Amino acid sequence: MLQQTQVKTVIPYFLRFVNKIKTLERLSQTNEKQILKYWEGLGYYRRARNLLVTSKILVKEKNSILPKTLIDIKKLPGVGDYTGNALLGLVYNQPRIALDGNVKRIFSRLINKRENKINFENFVKKNKSKLFVSGRNADFVEAIMEFGSLVCKPQDPHCNICTLRNFCKFKKSNKKNKLTSPANFNKKNYNIFCYINKNKQIGLTNKNNLGFLKNFNLPIVKEKKDSIKIKNWNFLCNYKNSISNKTLNIDLYYKFSHKIPKGLNWYSLYDKKEFIPTFNKKIFRRLENLY
Numbered sequence: 267m268l269q270q271t272q273v274k275t276v277i278p279y280f281l282r283f284v285n286k287i288k289t290l291e292r293l294s295q296t297n298e299k300q301i302l303k304y305w306e307g308l309g310y311y312r313r314a315r316n317l318l319v320t321s322k323i324l325v326k327e328k329n330s331i332l333p334k335t336l337i338d339i340k341k342l343p344g345v346g347d348y349t350g351n352a353l354l355g356l357v358y359n360q361p362r363i364a365l366d367g368n369v370k371r372i373f374s375r376l377i378n379k380r381e382n383k384i385n386f387e388n389f390v391k392k393n394k395s396k397l398f399v400s401g402r403n404a405d406f407v408e409a410i411m412e413f414g415s416l417v418c419k420p421q422d423p424h425c426n427i428c429t430l431r432n433f434c435k436f437k438k439s440n441k442k443n444k445l446t447s448p449a450n451f452n453k454k455n456y457n458i459f460c461y462i463n464k465n466k467q468i469g470l471t472n473k474n475n476l477g478f479l480k481n482f483n484l485p486i487v488k489e490k491k492d493s494i495k496i497k498n499w500n501f502l503c504n505y506k507n508s509i510s511n512k513t514l515n516i517d518l519y520y521k522f523s524h525k526i527p528k529g530l531n532w533y534s535l536y537d538k539k540e541f542i543p544t545f546n547k548k549i550f551r552r553l554e555n556l557y
């Protein structure tokens with residue numbers, strides 16, 4: 267759940283999830299529809315699917331035990347270097363760090379060097395004896411990520427109360443904020459085009475280009491190009507939709523039609539049987555006002 271999503275966002279979803287599914291074995295017996303329902307609202311649904319497949323692999327093939335090496339753990343679906351290192355550090359106390367944006371920022375400030383000029387894997391290897399405390403590596407992995415989000419923040423680091431200030435070259439250099447990249451927020455502008463009909467149905471396609479909702483049935487979503495004029499569509503509204511670390515600035519358009527183009531199928535705006543991503547629910551609510 268924490269892949270590309272902040273802890274404070276995840277907490278309520280995590281609690282709801284573990285309230286429904288309490289053991290790895292129970293998770294492995296769940297089906298995709300159920301798990302998507304429990305995951306609903308958190309986004310990046312591929313993670314839920316990967317989690318389900320992983321649970322089945324662990325229970326059936328690994329005696330319900332998470333692999334202990336990076337090579338083996340990366341064979342699980344959705345686990346790359348970042349997640350593999352995080353899991354091995356947190357679960358098995360191994361001297362590993364998940365090199366996320368927070369951690370990279372701290373290291374780059376400590377040595378006062380731009381992030382793109384640092385080989386972080388080498389940096390960790392070289393400084394292993396200074397970074398890790400035997401027996402408390404899991405605490406360290408967790409602490410350094412929190413430290414980046416609470417103290418050594420992207421825009422306004424709390425250098426005056428920072429326990430590292432005497433070692434920090436960035437602080438000493440007094441070049442406040444020169445090395446910091448702006449908050450890692452991805453702002454994207456989209457136009458969404460909805461075919462609707464008199465029966466309160468909407469045309470959806472699963473050939474959408476939104477990576478984080480891949481394979482879901484969505485209306486036609488297009489990244490906004492300023493130069494393109496929108497003809498023959500009715501503008502309904504503009505709204506913002508935050509998904510994880512992305513802010514989507516959306517212009518919503520609609521068109522009444524009894525025919526829809528190839529590749530789209532009609533779905534009821536009120537169908538509650540199927541799992542519907544929050545992304546669609548927000549669109550549906552706005553379209554319902556047209557009837």
Ligand code: SF4
Binds near residue numbers: 375
């Ligand atoms: S002194 Fe400031 S820049 Fe350096 S690690 Fe601490 S918070 Fe970050």
